[in-house]
Amino acid sequence: FTTLLGIRLIVNFDSLLQGWVRSIRSQKSNLFLHLNDGSSLQSLQVVASPELNDPSLTFGSAVEVTGVLKKSPHRNQPVELEADQIHVVGECNPVDFPFKTKERHSLEYIRQFPHLRCRTNAFSSLLRVRSEATTAIHSYFKENGFVQIHTPVITSNDCEGAGELFQVEPSSAEVEEGENFFSVPAYLTVSGQLHLEVMSGAFSRVYTFGPTFRAENSQSRRHLAEFHMVEAEVSFTESLEDLTKVMEDMFRSATEHVLAHCAEDVDLFHKHVTPGHRPNVEDILNRSSQKFAFPTHWGCDLQTEHEKYLVKHCGNIPVFVTDYPYDLKPFYARDNKDHPRHSAAAVDLLVPGVGELCGGSLREERLDLLRARLEEVGLEDTYSWYLDLRRFGSVPHGGFGLGFERYLQCILGVDSIKDVIPFPRFSHSCPL
Numbered sequence: 532f533t534t535l536l537g538i539r540l541i542v543n544f545d546s547l548l549q550g551w552v553r554s555i556r557s558q559k560s561n562l563f564l565h566l567n568d569g570s571s572l573q574s575l576q577v578v579a580s581p582e583l584n585d586p587s588l589t590f591g592s593a594v595e596v597t598g599v600l601k602k603s604p605h606r607n608q609p610v611e612l613e614a615d616q617i618h619v620v621g622e623c624n625p626v627d628f629p630f631k632t633k634e635r636h637s638l639e640y641i642r643q644f645p646h647l648r649c650r651t652n653a654f655s656s657l658l659r660v661r662s663e664a665t666t667a668i669h670s671y672f673k674e675n676g677f678v679q680i681h682t683p684v685i686t687s688n689d690c691e692g693a694g695e696l697f698q699v700e701p702s703s704a705e706v707e708e709g710e711n712f713f714s715v716p717a718y719l720t721v722s723g724q725l726h727l728e729v730m731s732g733a734f735s736r737v738y739t740f741g742p743t744f745r746a747e748n749s750q751s752r753r754h755l756a757e758f759h760m761v762e763a764e765v766s767f768t769e770s771l772e773d774l775t776k777v778m779e780d781m782f783r784s785a786t787e788h789v790l791a792h793c794a795e796d797v798d799l800f801h802k803h804v805t806p807g808h809r810p811n812v813e814d815i816l817n818r819s820s821q822k823f824a825f826p827t828h829w830g831c832d833l834q835t836e837h838e839k840y841l842v843k844h845c846g847n848i849p850v851f852v853t854d855y856p857y858d859l860k861p862f863y864a865r866d867n868k869d870h871p872r873h874s875a876a877a878v879d880l881l882v883p884g885v886g887e888l889c890g891g892s893l894r895e896e897r898l899d900l901l902r903a904r905l906e907e908v909g910l911e912d913t914y915s916w917y918l919d920l921r922r923f924g925s926v927p928h929g930g931f932g933l934g935f936e937r938y939l940q941c942i943l944g945v946d947s948i949k950d951v952i953p954f955p956r957f958s959h960s961c962p963l
């Protein structure tokens with residue numbers, strides 16, 4: 532029945548169904564219920580005698596139904612359950628319950644109820660897509676010879692050097708006053724990149740996929756304080772093309788998997804981006820006649836308005852932007868061979884509706900140049916272990932990070948990043 536129905540309501544040999552009531556309709560001769568257990572968007576119709584009706588049987592209540600599974604007379608539901616018994620496991624007061632049957636609640640409205648919003652069709656669809664996309668990304672890396680590394684959540688490095696760190700402090704008096712638990716300042720990770728680089732010196736292709744933290748005081752629709760990043764590091768490469776190929780293949784393969792496995796859930800949303808062509812963009816902004824709030828010049832960083840313009844200019848498809856000003860990039864980025872110390876061998880992937888989805892670069896593998904760069908920023912002692920990586924069996928390598936929530940926003944066309952994560956954390960908001 533699983534295949535036939537396209538859902539996985541628990542139907543064992545006694546035909547026991549467990550789920551939540553999504554709709555209830557009482558007629559003279561029959562009582563109709565629709566039950567859903569979260570495994571798909573589909574609900575299974577239960578047909579019962581009106582005598583089995585009970586005042587506690589309401590929209591949202593949790594029930595167990597036993598009965599006989601029968602062929603349904605309706606075309607769009609191959610089977611239905613003829614109920615012998617209905618047991619209300621958990622009541623749901625319809626007056627207080629924030630969601631109403633047959634009403635379409637906006638994502639913004641349901642966001643007010645972080646503990647209950649998974650009971651709605653829209654949010655449960657989103658979370659199923661999220662789960663399937665997670666599987667797809669792991670499958671992509673497994674099939675392409677990457678080793679998964681669990682990079683630490685607590686770290687003493689600020690990989691990006693952007694100062695967006697959450698510091699970790701024990702709340703109890705476990706350590707003497709004035710002492711630090713780790714004996715060094717420790718933070719929640721802003722990126723697993725440096726730990727991946729360690730591992731790329733032994734396994735040539737590695738990746739990590741986990742929670743990442745940035746103390747960005749932003750309420751924007753594409754920033755969170757806690758988000759999930761997919762990061763990959765590839766050894767024995769001196770070409771940005773190798774990295775953009777992995778980014779593009781991963782995007783393509785994950786999106787195809789999601790569309791194949793969650794078509795119905797995806798259809799509930801407006802759109803998905805078909806992975807498109809891959810132009811490299813240079814100087815488009817400077818040639819544009821568009822007036823930007825932040826005028827562009829060599830050395831400035833791209834703002835959201837520039838990212839939007841570039842994506843639109845290229846026909847609303849994913850776009851790679853390469854060769855960023857060298858001084859804009861963190862100490863680990865390598866310069867371009869053709870333009871030493873001028874432009875970095877760095878790439879961002881911009882996507883419609885979201886802007887920056889991925890950021891990556893080739894890493895500086897030459898010991899003397901890396902040491903000089905670290906000295907410039909006063910970090911040579913902090914990163915002596917990082918210099919060691921270049922001392923012992925170093926190889927040219929590079930990698931990238933993809934914001935997983937932004938990826939979901941992109942393929943589903945969801946406006947706010949807060950609606951594609953089970954429990955969003957952002958400034959002034961950490962409700963449960």
Ligand code: 4AD
Pocket residue numbers: 690691721722723724745747753754755756758760762763887888889890891892930931932933934935936937
């Ligand atoms: O461009 P970022 O800062 O790159 C890095 O952290 C590299 N060390 C990754 C690497 O090379 N291994 O971040 C990567 C991506 C961004 O493109 C964006 O999609 C996402 O992470 N991101 C955020 N997503 C949600 N909320 C935030 N506050 C984010 N900051 C970055």
